[in-house]
Amino acid sequence: MEQVFDTNHAAVGAFFYGREKELEFYQRELFTPASRGLSRYFSVTGMKRIGKTSLFRELCRRFRAAKNPNVIVLEASLDKVNGFWPFWIQGVLKPLFAARGFAEMLSQLEEEDAQLLGECRAYFLDPNHWRPLFEGDIVQDMVARNYLERLFPVLYDAGKYVILIIDEFDKAEKVFGKQEENFGWFRGLLQDNMGLSVVTLSRRSIRFIEKNCFGGSTFDGIFSKRGLFGYSNSEIDAYFMLLKEHGLALEEEKQREIWYYCGRSPFYLAIMGQALLQDPMASAESVAGQFVDSFEAVLSSLKEEKLLNAMLQMFVGPRYRMSEADVQRLAAMGYCMKRATLDYGLAGGCEYADYYAPEQTGEYLTVCGYFIDYLREAHRTEADAIWPMLTATEQKLRKIIEEEYRKLYPGVWKEKLEEMLLNGVKGDLYTAFLREHDKIYQKAGENQQKSVGNSILNVVNLKTLSFLIRDQWGAFCKYFSCSCPEFVNDMDTLYEARNPITHSNGELLTPADISAVETICTRFAAWIDCAGAEKS
Numbered sequence: 001m002e003q004v005f006d007t008n009h010a011a012v013g014a015f016f017y018g019r020e021k022e023l024e025f026y027q028r029e030l031f032t033p034a035s036r037g038l039s040r041y042f043s044v045t046g047m048k049r050i051g052k053t054s055l056f057r058e059l060c061r062r063f064r065a066a067k068n069p070n071v072i073v074l075e076a077s078l079d080k081v082n083g084f085w086p087f088w089i090q091g092v093l094k095p096l097f098a099a100r101g102f103a104e105m106l107s108q109l110e111e112e113d114a115q116l117l118g119e120c121r122a123y124f125l126d127p128n129h130w131r132p133l134f135e136g137d138i139v140q141d142m143v144a145r146n147y148l149e150r151l152f153p154v155l156y157d158a159g160k161y162v163i164l165i166i167d168e169f170d171k172a173e174k175v176f177g178k179q180e181e182n183f184g185w186f187r188g189l190l191q192d193n194m195g196l197s198v199v200t201l202s203r204r205s206i207r208f209i210e211k212n213c214f215g216g217s218t219f220d221g222i223f224s225k226r227g228l229f230g231y232s233n234s235e236i237d238a239y240f241m242l243l244k245e246h247g248l249a250l251e252e253e254k255q256r257e258i259w260y261y262c263g264r265s266p267f268y269l270a271i272m273g274q275a276l277l278q279d280p281m282a283s284a285e286s287v288a289g290q291f292v293d294s295f296e297a298v299l300s301s302l303k304e305e306k307l308l309n310a311m312l313q314m315f316v317g318p319r320y321r322m323s324e325a326d327v328q329r330l331a332a333m334g335y336c337m338k339r340a341t342l343d344y345g346l347a348g349g350c351e352y353a354d355y356y357a358p359e360q361t362g363e364y365l366t367v368c369g370y371f372i373d374y375l376r377e378a379h380r381t382e383a384d385a386i387w388p389m390l391t392a393t394e395q396k397l398r399k400i401i402e403e404e405y406r407k408l409y410p411g412v413w414k415e416k417l418e419e420m421l422l423n424g425v426k427g428d429l430y431t432a433f434l435r436e437h438d439k440i441y442q443k444a445g446e447n448q449q450k451s452v453g454n455s456i457l458n459v460v461n462l463k464t465l466s467f468l469i470r471d472q473w474g475a476f477c478k479y480f481s482c483s484c485p486e487f488v489n490d491m492d493t494l495y496e497a498r499n500p501i502t503h504s505n506g507e508l509l510t511p512a513d514i515s516a517v518e519t520i521c522t523r524f525a526a527w528i529d530c531a532g533a534e535k536s
Contacts, residue, residue, distance in 0.1 A: 002246065002277075003274070004242065004243075004246050004273060004274060004277060005269075005270035005271075005273050005274040006270070007267075007270050007271050007274055010053045010054040010057045011051070011054040011058075011266070011270065012054060012057045012058045012061055013058070013061065016054060016058045017235070017238055017239075017242065018231055018232075018235035018238060018239075018266070019051070019055055019058075019235070021232075022055055022228070023055075023058070023059060023062075026042075026055075026056075026059055027059070027062075027063075029042075030042060030163070030197060030199065031059065031063050031068075031071075031163070033197075034071055034161055034163050034195075034197045035068050035070060035071050035161070037070075037156060037159070037161050037195045038193070038195075038197075039190065039193045039194065039195060039196055039197050040197045040224075041190060041197065041198050041199075041222050041223045041224060042198075042199045042200070042223060042224050042225075042226055043169075043199075043200050043202070043205065043206045043220070043223035043224070043225050043226070044056075044199060044200065044201050044202075044226045044227075044228055045202055045203060045204065045205055045225070045226075045227055045228070045332060045333045045334050046203065046227060046228035046229065046333075046334030047203065047298055047333075047334050047335060047367060048203055048294060048297050048298055048301070049265070049266075049267035049268075049294055050228055050229065050230060050265065050266065050267070050334060050367070051228065051230075051266040051267065052167075052201040052228050053167055053201060054266070055228065056075070056165050056167075056199065056201060057075065060073045060075055060163075060165065063163075069101060070159055070160060070161060071160075071161050071162070071163060072096060072099045072102070072160065072161070072162050072163070073162075073163045073165070074091075074092055074095050074096060074099075074162060074163070074164045074165065075165045075167070076091035076092055076095075076164065076165065076166050076167070077091070077166070077167040077168045078166065078167070078168045078169060078170075078171040078172060078174070078175045079167070079168040079171060081171070081174065081175050082174055082175070083134055083174075083175065083177070084175060084176055084177060084182055085130070085133040085134055085141075085144065086134060086175075087175045088124075088144075088148065089124055089130060089133070092164065093124045093125075093148075094124070094125065096162065097121045097124070097125060105117075105158060105160060106118060108158070109154075109158050113154045113157065113158065116150060116154055117151070117154055117155075119147070120147045120148075120150070120151050123143075123144070123147055124144070124147070129144070145185065148189070149189060152189070152192075152194045152195060152196045153192070153194045155194075155195060156194040156195035156196075160195070161195035161196070161197070162195065162196050162197070163197045163198075163199070164196065164197065164198045164199070165198075165199045165201070166198065166199065166200045166201065167201045168201070168202070169200040169201060169202035169206070169209070170202045170203050170204050170209065172209050172210075172213060173209070173213035173214070176213075176214070182214075183210055183214055183219040184218065184219070186219060187218060187219045187221075187222060190222060191222055200223070203301055203333065203334070204301070204305065204333055205220070205225070205329075205332055205333055206219060206220040206223060207220040208305060208329075208333075225332060227331065227332060227333070227334045227337060228334055229264065229334060229337040229342060229365070230263060230264025230265050230266065230367055230368075231264045231265075231266060231269070232264075232342070232351035232352060233350070233351050233352065233353070233355055234351060236259070236264070236269075236355060239269055239273065240255060242273070243273055243276070243277070246277055247277075248276055248277055248280055250276075254284070256356060257284035257285075258272055258284055259355050259356060259368075259369075260284075260368065260369045260370055261284050261285070261287070261288040261291070261368065261369075261370045262288070262368055262370075263366075263367050263368020263369060263370070263371070264352075264365075264367060264368065265367045265368055267294070268288070268291055268294075268367075268368065271287065271290055271291070272284065272287050272288070275287045288370055291370065291371075292374070295371055295374050295375075295378075298335070298371070299375070299378065299379075302335065305329075305333070307326060307329060307330055307333075307335065308379065308382065309382060309386070310322065310323065310326035310327065310329075310330055311330060311335060311336075311366075311375065312375065312376075312379060312382055312383045312386065313386060313500065314327065314330065314336060314364060314366075314500055315336070315366055315372045315375065315500055316372065316375060316376045316379075316383045316500070317383070317386075317497075317498045317499050317500040318386060318387050318390060318497050318498050318499075318500070318509065319500045319508050319509055320386055320387045320497070320508075320509055320514065321508075321509075321514075322508050322509075324508070327364070330364075331364070335366065336364045336365060336366045337352075337364065337365055337366075338363060338364055339352045339353070339361060339362070339363055339364070339365055340363070342365075352365060360501060362500065362501040387497075387517075389517075389518055389521045389522075390494065390497065390498060390517060390521055392521070392525065393494065393520075393521040393524050393525060394462065394465070394498075396524065396525060396528045397462075397465050397469070397524075397528075398457045398458070398465065400476065400479055400528060401457055401465065401468050401469065401476075402455065402457060404472065404475045404476060405417060405468075405472075407475070408472065408475060413455075414455045414456070417455060417456050417457065417468070418456050420468075420471075421456055421460060421464065422456075461495065461498070461499065462491060462494050462495040462498050462499075463491070463492075463495045463499075465491070466487075466488055466491035466492070466495070469487070469491075470484060470487070470488055473487075478531055479527055479528050479531045480524070480527050481527050490520045490523075490524070493516055493517060493520060494517060494520060494521070496513075497509060497513060497514075497517045
């Protein structure tokens, strides 16, 4: 089977597709100015495996292919680098001195500049100098920094400019050490605007890194911030067309499954596409099992950055007393993106609407539906703790539905509920969600199992609970001192508060929204408890 997607390395060349908007932006705002000697600084953030490295490797490949003799492009990474000078010598300077045309350039410089560059190269390429630098020798450190500070201005005067791409910048602490002056010194090296352009690629913002690793600095201030999100709808169209060109024409039902499990993630789409090309009969769900490690890495980062609760509120709900600053931080780091920002300047302004249900698209988007459900299931306790009163009300509603459906359909009540709610749609969201819930349920203790239950009621939303009660109002009216239409209106209010999509086109829940929900919850709890007391 021909390899159409590279799932083990950054996607470049024949494996790269899409990202036309980003390619055009960085060519215009970074590579073109840099070729004229203008320094540019970008901090690019985004979720793990969203395509940051692939994008810039492809940009560098194309730029080199265009043969720009005055610009040297260096691609470095902080991964597996342990120390300030190991990074500069191994990651930057050795590749710089080995770059095509560097040696010939020395003969074209004035004698003083050529001598300085020659000394600089000889110094940094001499292994005898490395150990003192690596061990923190103060004198050699001053000598090396002096050489480095003079290097780029001389190159600039000679009409040679450098673009430095630094990947895995999240690991800056291991490279720069816990010294604020290292970041400050690096800023000083950059702010002279001497033909050195720098791009950092990371999951976290430079501001977060310098605050938590270095106690704060001003390095962040010189960078333009850019978030990288997933594919647009046109790029997803191109993905399905690519599969078709290689003999895999998918029915809409299969495409919907892929959309749910992969969403806009280039990485997940690549894994799914290659797996289906190898085995067209493979289920999307089984392939998506490979994404769990990636999800866990994202959740680990969210915990570390104290943003997990905010992510739960944004995409699981409710958006209750939520910090707007946290929303901005989530967007800045690429965990979610504002749709209006993504669509800005695009014809039609709908490239990031839901691929199959545009009317359900919220203001903020994250990578895929499967990730949202994994987030919900893995952190149900934290989500429930956001608004305990609302959670307690949901639990009471589920309990009375189970009780009454046991009476209505003895012995088959679970099957009856699934028949009503799944409606025979293969691959329905509830099916996968129920399966995940069952795994967790089986690991729980006996008391917890009794209190939680294990049926499709555990994985449906408030709107569905409302439907189930309304459908059998004759059996449930005894629990509510109101009419059926009044009950439905109240349930819609609770649903709108619980479901973040309904509030993602405007502000967070207002004090009036909160008050209305808490009034309904108090009323429902009193009615249900009263009905239970009368029955006993």
